[in-house]
Amino acid sequence: MEHKTLAKLITQIENNPEVAPQILQQFPEHQSKVIGFTGSPGVGKSSLIDRVIRYIRTRDLSVAVVAIDPSSPFTRGAFLGDRIRMREHFVDDNVFIRSMASRGALGGLCDAIFDVVKLLEVSGFDYVLVETVGIGQSEIEISHLVDVTVLVLSPGFGDEVQMLKAGVMEIADLYVVNKSDLPESDTVYSQLLAFLALAGKSEQQLCKASTHANNGVREVVEKIERLWESFYADGTIERRRKRRTRYHAEHIVRKIVEQAMNTVQENATNPYEFVKLALSRLCENHLRGGQGGGI
Amino acid sequence: MRIFRILIAKPGLDGHDRGAKVVAHALRDAGFEVIYTGLRQTPEQIVRTAVQEDVDLIGLSILSGAHLQLSKKVIELLKKEGIEDVPVFVGGIIPQDDVPQLLQVGVKKVFGPGTPLSEIVQEVKSILQEGVTKTGGA
Amino acid sequence: MYDKEFLRNLSEKAKTWEEQLQAELRKFPERSEKFSTRSGIEIKRVYTPLDLEVMDYLKDLGMPGEYPFTRGVQRTMYRGRFWTMRQYAGFGTAEETNNRFKYLLQQGQTGLSVAFDLPTQMGYDSDHPLAQGEVGRVGVAVDSLRDLEILFDGIPLKDVSTSMTINSTAVILLAMYAVTAQKQGAEISELRGTIQNDVLKEYIARGTYIFPPQPSMRIITDIFEFCSKNMPKWNTISISGYHIREAGADAVQELAFTFCDGIAYVEAAIKSGLDPNVFGKQLSFFFAAHNNFLEEIAKFRAARRIWAKIMKERFKVTNPEALKLRFHTQTGGSTLTAQQPLNNIVRVALQALSAVLGGTQSLHTNSFDEALGLPTEESVQVALRTQQIIAYESGVADTVDPLAGSFAIESLTNEIEQKVWEYIEKIDSLGGMVRAIETGYVQKEIHNSAYEQQVAVEKKEQIVVGVNAFQTKQEHQMKNILKVDPSVEERQITTVRKLKVERDNNAVRGTLKDLKEAAKDGKNIVPYVFDAVRAYATLGEISDTLREVFGEYTESMIL
Ligand SMILES: Nc1nc2c(ncn2[C@@H]2O[C@H](COP(=O)(O)OP(=O)(O)O)[C@@H](O)[C@H]2O)c(=O)[nH]1
Ligand SMILES: [Mg+2]
Numbered sequence: 001m002e003h004k005t006l007a008k009l010i011t012q013i014e015n016n017p018e019v020a021p022q023i024l025q026q027f028p029e030h031q032s033k034v035i036g037f038t039g040s041p042g043v044g045k046s047s048l049i050d051r052v053i054r055y056i057r058t059r060d061l062s063v064a065v066v067a068i069d070p071s072s073p074f075t076r077g078a079f080l081g082d083r084i085r086m087r088e089h090f091v092d093d094n095v096f097i098r099s100m101a102s103r104g105a106l107g108g109l110c111d112a113i114f115d116v117v118k119l120l121e122v123s124g125f126d127y128v129l130v131e132t133v134g135i136g137q138s139e140i141e142i143s144h145l146v147d148v149t150v151l152v153l154s155p156g157f158g159d160e161v162q163m164l165k166a167g168v169m170e171i172a173d174l175y176v177v178n179k180s181d182l183p184e185s186d187t188v189y190s191q192l193l194a195f196l197a198l199a200g201k202s203e204q205q206l207c208k209a210s211t212h213a214n215n216g217v218r219e220v221v222e223k224i225e226r227l228w229e230s231f232y233a234d235g236t237i238e239r240r241r242k243r244r245t246r247y248h249a250e251h252i253v254r255k256i257v258e259q260a261m262n263t264v265q266e267n268a269t270n271p272y273e274f275v276k277l278a279l280s281r282l283c284e285n286h287l288r289g290g291q292g293g294g295i
Numbered sequence: 296m297r298i299f300r301i302l303i304a305k306p307g308l309d310g311h312d313r314g315a316k317v318v319a320h321a322l323r324d325a326g327f328e329v330i331y332t333g334l335r336q337t338p339e340q341i342v343r344t345a346v347q348e349d350v351d352l353i354g355l356s357i358l359s360g361a362h363l364q365l366s367k368k369v370i371e372l373l374k375k376e377g378i379e380d381v382p383v384f385v386g387g388i389i390p391q392d393d394v395p396q397l398l399q400v401g402v403k404k405v406f407g408p409g410t411p412l413s414e415i416v417q418e419v420k421s422i423l424q425e426g427v428t429k430t431g432g433a
Numbered sequence: 434m435y436d437k438e439f440l441r442n443l444s445e446k447a448k449t450w451e452e453q454l455q456a457e458l459r460k461f462p463e464r465s466e467k468f469s470t471r472s473g474i475e476i477k478r479v480y481t482p483l484d485l486e487v488m489d490y491l492k493d494l495g496m497p498g499e500y501p502f503t504r505g506v507q508r509t510m511y512r513g514r515f516w517t518m519r520q521y522a523g524f525g526t527a528e529e530t531n532n533r534f535k536y537l538l539q540q541g542q543t544g545l546s547v548a549f550d551l552p553t554q555m556g557y558d559s560d561h562p563l564a565q566g567e568v569g570r571v572g573v574a575v576d577s578l579r580d581l582e583i584l585f586d587g588i589p590l591k592d593v594s595t596s597m598t599i600n601s602t603a604v605i606l607l608a609m610y611a612v613t614a615q616k617q618g619a620e621i622s623e624l625r626g627t628i629q630n631d632v633l634k635e636y637i638a639r640g641t642y643i644f645p646p647q648p649s650m651r652i653i654t655d656i657f658e659f660c661s662k663n664m665p666k667w668n669t670i671s672i673s674g675y676h677i678r679e680a681g682a683d684a685v686q687e688l689a690f691t692f693c694d695g696i697a698y699v700e701a702a703i704k705s706g707l708d709p710n711v712f713g714k715q716l717s718f719f720f721a722a723h724n725n726f727l728e729e730i731a732k733f734r735a736a737r738r739i740w741a742k743i744m745k746e747r748f749k750v751t752n753p754e755a756l757k758l759r760f761h762t763q764t765g766g767s768t769l770t771a772q773q774p775l776n777n778i779v780r781v782a783l784q785a786l787s788a789v790l791g792g793t794q795s796l797h798t799n800s801f802d803e804a805l806g807l808p809t810e811e812s813v814q815v816a817l818r819t820q821q822i823i824a825y826e827s828g829v830a831d832t833v834d835p836l837a838g839s840f841a842i843e844s845l846t847n848e849i850e851q852k853v854w855e856y857i858e859k860i861d862s863l864g865g866m867v868r869a870i871e872t873g874y875v876q877k878e879i880h881n882s883a884y885e886q887q888v889a890v891e892k893k894e895q896i897v898v899g900v901n902a903f904q905t906k907q908e909h910q911m912k913n914i915l916k917v918d919p920s921v922e923e924r925q926i927t928t929v930r931k932l933k934v935e936r937d938n939n940a941v942r943g944t945l946k947d948l949k950e951a952a953k954d955g956k957n958i959v960p961y962v963f964d965a966v967r968a969y970a971t972l973g974e975i976s977d978t979l980r981e982v983f984g985e986y987t988e989s990m991i992l
Contacts, residue, residue: 004376007349015297042872047987076298077323081990083344084333090340097347101328103298156864156872181647212645212984308551308567310640313680313883320884320992333988334640335555335563359551361566390806408771408804409900411891 001123003096010098013115020115027122032064033228034117035127036146038134043154044178045131046085047211048220052129053089055221061126062094066117068110068132071101078102082131096125111255114248117145143171144247147237148227150174150220153192155184170199173227176220180208260285299423300328302350304341306369307359310334314386314408315356321412322354322419338368346376351423357387363396370401382422386410434490435482443483470728471886471895472683474848480840488843493738497833499753500745502737503846504834505792506757511830517795518820519546519761526921527583530573534588545595547584548572549606554641556602556976559925568922572598576929577971581609582616591619595626601643603630604652604959605975608966611664627668627717630656633694633866634673636986637875638680643976646867648983650701652958658705659959661712668715670698671761678721679767681883684732685849687721689856690875692743693866696857699748700865709748713755722784722791723765729784730836731845733791736760738846739853762788763797769804773899777801782819789823790836796820873989880991932969940968945978952982 013020037045046067053063067082078101089095102110113130120128132142134151143149151172156179175196177189185208192206207223209216231237260282261274268274303319305312312334319329330348332340345353353373357365366385373379385397386406394405404418435443468476477484488494495501498508507513534545549572552564558576559568568574573584590613599606607628611621632649635642642649653670660667674691682690695716702712720736722729740758744750764784769777778801785798798816800808808816824830836842863869870876889895896902944965951961958979965975 003343003346004349004378007347011300011349071328072323075324075326077326078328079319079323079990079992080328080330081333081992083330083348084990085987087332087336087340087987090343097344099328099330099348101298156868212647214984308555308557308563310635310642312640313880316880316991317681317884317887320880321887323992331990331992337563359567360570364566412887413891 003093006096006119006123007098009119010112010116013119014100014103014110014112017112017115020112020118024115024118024122027119030122030124032121032125032128033148033225034121034130034146035224035228036130036132036142036149037152038132038142038149038172039152039154041133043152044211045152046082048152048176048178048209048217049082049129049131050086050088051209051211051214051217052221053086053095055217056127057089057092057094060094062124063127063129064096064098064120064123064125065129065131066098066100066113066120068100068102068113068130070133071103073104076103096120111251113145114244114251140171144244147231147240148173148224150176150224152176152178153188154179155182155188173205173231174220174223175206176216177206177208179210179212180215181210181213256282256285298326298328299351300330300348301352301354301419302330302332302341302345302348303354303356304332304336304344305334305356306336306338306341306365307357307361308335309359311358312356314358315354318354318356318386318412318415321416325416325420327419338365338372341369342372342376342378345373345381346378350381351426352382352384352419354384354386354419357385357389360388362387362389363393363400366397366402367400380426382426384415384419386415434485434488440483440486443481447481447483470684470725471882472685472728472849472852474685474728474845474852476727477844480844482840484840484844485847488847493847494837494843500756501741502757503734504837506737506759506794508833510792510833511789511824512833515824515830516789516793516820518817518824519795519797526569526924527573527575527580531584531586531588534585538588538593543593545588545593547595547597547599549597549599550574551641553606553972554599554602556605556643556972556980558929558971558973559922560929561973564922566922568925569918574921574925575606575609575972576925577932577969578609578612578966579928579932579969581606581613585610585613585617589619590614590617591623593625597626597628600629600632600635600639601641601649602972602976603628603632604656604962605966605972607656607667608959608962612963612966621664623666624664625666627671628656629673630670631673631694631698633697633870634676634691636870636988637690637879638676638682639673642986644979644983645986646870648979649986650697650867651955652979653698654701654705655957655959657702657707657712658957661705661707668717670715671717671719672698673719675719675721675763677879678723678765680879681886682879683882683886684723684725684728685852685856686878686882688732688736688739688849689853689860690866690879691718691720692739692853693857693860693869693875695740696743696747697866699744703748709744709750710752710755713744713748713750713752716759718758718760720760720762720788720793721765722762722788722793724768724780724784726783726787727841727845728849729787730790731842731849733760733762733788733793734834734837734842735846735849735853737792739850759794761795761797762791762793764788764799766799766803769799769801770897770900771804773905774802774805776899777804778815778819781816782823785819786823786827786829789829790834792834871989873991876989876991929971933971936969941965941970941974944968945970945974948975949978949982952979 009023013023037049039045049065056063069078069080071078080099080101083097083099086097100110117128130146149172175192177185177192179185189208196203196206207216207219209220260278263281264274264277268277301322303315305315319331323329330350332344355366355369362385370383373381382403384404385402389405389407397405403422406415470476494503497504497510498506550569551567551571552559552561553575557564559574575581597606611624614621614624630653632642632653636646657669660669672691672695674687677690678687699709703709737758741756744756750756764781768780781798785796788796798819800812800816802808802812829835860866860869863874890897890901893901948958948961948965951958962975
């Protein structure tokens with residue numbers, strides 16, 4: 001698909017997720033390798049993605065990237081700067097990069113992301129890479145969206161220990177210690193090694209990289225591919241995609257319910273009556289709006 | 296209300312991005328989604344970004360003195376990509392004499408040094424609003 | 434500074450005075466509830482000896498020319514000699530510049546100053562796509578040794594001192610200069626001059642960086658080491674706060690970030706085996722003079738005291754010469770307004786006066802019409818006359834550090850120093866300046882300061898005469914700017930393309946390969962750059978070779 005057309009479709013979905021089903025049904029099914037990159041701001045996710053794109057492109061495969069940054073809860077404005085690190089690929093016809101703002105969604109992902117990823121898949125890209133800022137819960141969210149989750153870490157971000165405690169780190173499939181050119185990265189690496197042993201994960205799920213020195217990127221990509229292949233073979237991908245559908249549906253339902261509840265508010269005097277009103281409003285809406293897609 | 300997306304780009308070899316960043320900041324605070332691509336962007340890179348990000352407006356910050364060539368090139372490429380309807384604003388050190396020429400090649404608005412941020416935000420808002428009423432909203 | 438009894442009496446007196454004042458204030462309130470400078474220093478209604486209670490004259494001020502040099506780095510200051518009135522301007526091709534150099538030397542000048550165009554500063558040859566429209570625009574275009582041979586043709590480099598405003602590609606220009614001198618028969622050990630070479634400020638303010646900070650520091654360290662052995666008379670760095678200030682920093686940030694850069698360089702020098710007692714003498718600084726008159730004077734005075742302490746306490750320097758902060762000052766380009774441009778003459782005069790009262794070693798005054806385009810001959814002359822009026826007519830140069838002892842100035846000096854230390858500690862806690870730059874902390878601080886200032890002007894919390902107050906109807910006219918002769922670019926491209934055909938390309942490939950290996954293996958790259966330059970490898974080729982090894986820096990997102 002032409003980049004221009006694709007970009008406009010994404011905007012439509014972003015501004016109004018309800019149109020997504022109509023848009024998506026126009027395209028034949030196609031499955032991409034959908035890889036998520038998450039981690040604290042500043043660990044080097046965008047830089048790593050830049051290198052990963054470069055590596056994937058040497059094999060003449062096509063890549064789409066979606067980079068999500070937070071919107072301001074007060075002004076709804078956002079500053080989207082991840083592209084800066086991928087500028088080398090701007091004029092490559094086989095690379096499509098899109099920045100998205102979270103637009104108030106919890107957990108670091110934006111509401112439209114499920115459909116946007118789907119659209120990029122059916123557009124025929126070999127890879128779809130998703131970058132999200134890792135702030136606690138959002139790692140879990142992203143693992144519901146992608147086939148393989150990569151958690152990027154680097155020295156100087158003390159919050160890793162916090163994340164270990166919260167168990168958030170459990171969900172990643174691959175752990176990349178970036179900035180291995182910095183001496184302190186060794187400490188992070190050994191901490192992670194210990195963590196993986198405790199969590200019963202394999203050492204294979206850990207690697208080092210330096211996007212500055214261009215070290216280890218090849219290994220990162222190869223590990224991602226190997227993981228993807230094995231997940232594909234053992235049905236993990238299929239399971240994850242089913243879970244993604246369910247999770248996406250949950251998102252939609254939650255939104256619908258929320259909207260119905262917003263219409264009741266003042267009229268109800270107790271919670272049971274509230275529920276009753278909300279549900280009846282919900283049924284009305286549903287009957288009127290037909291099956292509808294997202295919200 | 297729909298959220299608009301704006302590309303702030305900084306072509307030219309010089310490293311003076313104080314103005315571009317301050318404007319980007321003000322637009323973000325005014326509720327826009329601002330895509331910023333950093334220093335030393337070629338017109339090709341700027342236009343490809345505009346295509347992929349499907350932006351509603353492009354702001355070019357040019358201090359190198361090459362504003363005529365650069366703006367012309369950007370607008371040519373926008374036409375080539377078929378997105379010449381995206382308005383282009385130019386800010387920077389622009390001599391008064393060059394303004395008519397810039398407008399003639401298709402630049403929508405030129406902001407000289409010392410233009411208040413509030414004025415820039417207002418102009419951006421009004422031109423985007425105008426676009427919406429013309430197309431009946433998107 | 435004062436005895437206890439006196440301070441007690443004064444304190445009582447001051448209290449009564451304040452109490453009586455309150456009634457008056459209710460009737461006649463002040464212009465503002467709070468007065469403060471842009472760097473957040475609150476300005477008091479009145480300063481008294483009470484504010485200097487803990488100050489110790491000998492320890493904190495001392496005599497001029499003595500530690501901690503608050504009062505100046507020389508004993509007689511401008512009673513001996515005025516500051517250097519250094520006005521640089523003009524650019525063009527190597528030939529044109531060569532002619533001007535020869536003229537200046539005939540007139541008895543012994544120092545030359547070279548500015549380079551942006552492609553040269555960024556490591557691109559004139560035929561690179563990004564160089565289009567930029568060749569020869571803001572300085573001389575240099576592609577290869579050949580351009581420097583032309584630039585210095587007929588000028589005996591062993592007899593002159595040359596200052597080159599060059600940073601990211603400083604190692605290449607240094608090599609070209611030295612090889613040109615060797616070809617003239619000079620020993621490189623005799624050469625005198627300066628390269629700006631202050632790459633850290635490029636990341637945070639000026640923007641002409643190429644490599645990431647770590648490899649940039651490595652190149653700088655290589656230069657330090659090479660020069661200390663082979664070019665001992667060469668000044669290897671000039672540390673600039675000017676660009677930091679112009680990028681939006683306040684006075685405190687200007688000093689703090691400049692000194693943090695300085696600390697990083699001194700550490701690098703020590704690491705490469707240099708003695709800070711010797712190296713320290715060769716450091717020079719470059720600051721801006723902006724509008725807040727009192728704050729700026731205090732800033733310059735505080736700067737000397739802080740740097741002396743850094744060198745003495747942090748780096749254990751004992752040689753007093755290596756403790757002295759010597760600096761060049763330029764008036765603030767960003768403070769000039771396009772509206773009512775004649776007002777700029779007054780701004781420049783006040784800023785220049787603050788630099789003189791602050792004890793600068795040299796001074797550049799901006800032309801009043803710079804915000805409108807290229808300065809005219811007349812405006813350049815007024816700028817120079819401004820300095821001469823301060824020097825010859827105002828009388829401020831006839832006594833050393835005339836404002837010392839002012840309760841207000843000394844208090845401000847102390848407060849600025851305090852705030853600068855806090856910033857330095859903050860940067861230390863982030864792991865030093867290189868690390869702080871990599872995380873984008875410094876850039877963010879400067880950007881926020883720039884943004885706040887802009888907002889303050891728009892809310893009229895900060896008044897800019899002629900811009901947000903006292904405007905006149907008359908529209909200001911921007912004049913034409915930087916018209917360069919397009920034939921310069923064509924000629925330069927033809928020459929460099931021709932060179933690439935005519936030279937011994939095997940030799941070029943060989944030297945570039947060696948350079949690449951050296952860069953990879955962590956060897957000192959300077960001799961390898963010399964070899965490549967000698968073989969007529971171009972500036973772009975050498976830069977690309979280093980780019981392959983070191984990578985390129987991409988700015989940090991700062992909002
Ligand atoms: N030393 C070092 N710094 C890196 C490396 N990768 C990225 N960085 C720096 O880390 C900062 C944040 O990078 P970015 O990719 O924007 O991080 P993100 O916020 O996770 O997307 C930037 O200043 C990069 O230059 C690396 O391999 N080594
Ligand atoms: Mg990022």
